[in-house]
Amino acid sequence: MENNHSTGIKVIVLENDNVKMSEINNVRIIRIKDKKYNILIMKDYWPVLGEVDGSVQIEAEESVSFSNIKGFYSLSHNVFRLIIRENEE
Secondary structure (H helix, E strand, O other): OOOOOOOOEEEEEEEOOOOEEEEEEEEOEEEEEEOOOEEEEEOOOOOEEEEEEEEEEEEOOOEEEEEEEEEEEEEEOOEEEEEEEEEOO
C-alpha cells in the first residue's frame, strides 16, 4: 500500500509525447471533463480507473491544467496517476 504523507492527493503525470514525468503533491481537487462525463475527485475518493478525452484540472497551491488530451487515469490510496497518450494543443 502506498502512503501519501501529505495532507492531500499525490498526482503523477506521465506525458507520452515528451516521455516526461512530473509529480504534484498536496492536491485538493482534480476535475476531469470528458466528452461524456465530469468527475470531481477529492481526498479519500474511492478507487477509480478510466479514460479521458477532454481536460484535467489539478488544484494544488497552483492550478495545473491539461486541455484537449486523450489518456488514462487511476486513483488508489490518494495517489492519482494520469497517462497522457495524446495532447492536441
